Amino acid sequence: MTILAYLRTTLFVCLAALLTACAAAPIPETPDVTRTEIAALRQAFLELDPNVDPEEADRAARIAVTYPLELRALYEIEDSPVVHNTKVNAGLKPRGLCWHWAQDMERRMRSENFATLDLHRAVAPPRNILRLEHSTLIMSARGKTMQEGLVIDPWRKGGVLYWGPTLEDARYDWLPRHVVLAEKGITVP
Template sequence: MARLLASFVFIVLVACGVPEDAKKPDIPGLEQEILALGDFVSREEAARVARISYEYSLQLRSEYQVSDPPLIHNTKVNQGLRSRGLCWHWADDLESRLRAENLQTLSLHRAIANTDNLRIEHSTVILSERGEPMQSGVVLDPWRYGGYLFWAPMVEDTRYNWKPRSQVFRDRRN
């Protein structure tokens, strides 16, 4: 039984590891993805948001004292060993930082996944062209790889079924 438990823990920890390519910032790639959101997206804003998203995620990694995969770090936060670093902390902080930029051609959305199943809930920020729905946007997820920014078009992020945070909160009240 102990051997089975040890094997399970090993598999979980390996599965939580950060892919090597995620550790290499791709600011130009994110900038191009942001520009592809629509014809009215400012080149300057796309470049600024791409740079800030990567740099601020790494800054938060340092501030949160992340030294483990996200689920292990969550455990440390929940045990009081770290003060911040749950997914919603990352999302709140990244959203606040990007809102401080007073974006004119881009909109920020908050989303939550796994609200209706046994998996752990997850929160993130989604960026879209101003006025467009989050479904047409790009997921900016600094938690997923422990401060190494994950990004992808929302429709391609099949790991999570994102819902607008406001809808999730409304559903919980009912």
């Protein structure tokens, strides 16, 4: 083992130990996904606007709740989100940063070609002790703003979906992704 590899491993172990002490308990190995959760999210989609198609609301809710469980296995999630981020950044895990979840969820939802639901990418500027930005997907009724939508955030609980109205998210202040990137001098199509 080279000195650089040794230092990298030592740094990773120390950082992981520090973050583990502050992180939430590990996520359950097999989270329960119930019909009740899917039905509640379906209803929330329907309540966004009278023009939301019930079949689309059903499909979106089912995908939003179940697809993160597939990603969870693909990303090899075993720890809390912050600890997993450390492993991804150290090259020990393939994916699983918040923007990976947001990107993969957006791709999956976009493949459904919803006619009555819109997709928005959002970023929350850092306002926590670790100074971490957070990325997510927000879904709204067609033609409505992301502020009128629902946060679809599987990163927050390691693959178990957090969802709720954008303006009621007490943990994050969401901004359009393109606005945050433009402030950094980055343009997106």
